[in-house]
Amino acid sequence: MASIYQRPGSRYWMARFKNPSGEWEARSTKETNPAAARKLAFLWEGAAESMAGEGTTAAQVDKVVRGVWERYTGKRIEQTPTRIFFNAWLEGVKAKKAAKTAVRYGAPVRDFLEHLGPRADADIKSITGSEVQSFIDAEAKIGKSGTTVSLNAKVLRAVFNSAVRKGVIERNPLGLVEVPEAVHEERSPFTTGEVDILLTSTKGTEWETAILLGAYAGMRIGDATHMKWEGIDLAKQVLRFRPEKTKAKKRELEIPLHPRLAAHLEAIAGKANDGAAYVCPTLATQEVSGRVGLSEQFNVVMKTAGLSKEIVVNEKLGGRNFSKKSFHSLRHAFLSGLANSGVAEDVRHKLGGHTNSKVAARYAHLSTETLRKAVDTLPGKGGSE
Incomplete structure (x- = not known):
């Protein structure tokens, strides 16, 4: 049987009735008078019952419901395609x-x-x-x-x-609506040794600079290749940039320069003509995605350096191939390195530009040694305590 109710904070009454499919439906009566709202609810239910049966479309139901409302109130319902x-x-x-x-x-x-x-x-x-x-x-x-x-x-x-x-x-x-569960396949961080191999293989190229920005400032590939000299303050030993992924939030990150990154930037700073120039001028002119984009180019960089993409087949992702290693693994290395060094979570969030703890947790990659140290802090060593 049709009924009416009010939502908290609303002055209008809602009608609840069964549609032609037998499912409960709720519609606003736009009425403040409960008696008038109840009458409209019964009219709607009656109209829906008269349409019950196979072949009734949602458009037909909506047309009848609107027709009842317009005849009863004398007003037209505005439509928005x-x-x-x-x-x-x-x-x-x-x-x-x-x-x-x-x-x-x-x-x-x-x-x-x-x-x-x-x-x-x-x-x-x-x-x-x-x-x-x-x-x-x-x-x-x-x-x-x-x-x-x-x-x-x-x-x-x-x-x-x-x-x-x-x-x-x-x-x-x-x-x-039932939605399939989202499955997040995580990247693997590069080890310190792998970062060294990449840097040796790309020495003297713009990729060396981009890799250092990824490994020691946690920058994504698009941010690293589009970094400008105006965002680098060698005197104060910091770099500032606004991540493209969260650009709309207008949140600027300030990252202290790691000694290895600082030394490299100081060595190539003389090549910059003005602050608006890109640190990686050639890479900055190219798209990140695509068959010849920066992401694919980095795959070639890894292959040249003798490093594997570590492709796995994930059945939860429809049996698709997934590369565990990519440029983003440098960002994982940066943030997991901070975690394994005991850097506080709020500081890691700040350096990574994360506001969501759930997302930030995917970058932790705590090492076995870090976990072992945590377990070793428990009392009861030697089995006698």
């Missing part, structure tokens, strides 16, 4: 986030709208959880990993949450 809202949300992302993030968010938005077909131009209020579930299932069926599908669902959830906050829809249809 799903495609228009999603694209407007994406434009907002482009204005606030880094370009790469906007591209990453754009893919699931485009794919979801394509999956909806003609329904992409329907009112966003009519999009159901089953339609979203259908998209998620289709993504998994074509072989996308649980991590990718989970990230795509996260993007859709963000769009619908935005619609809820703006009052365009009452609830997020992803509430009951």
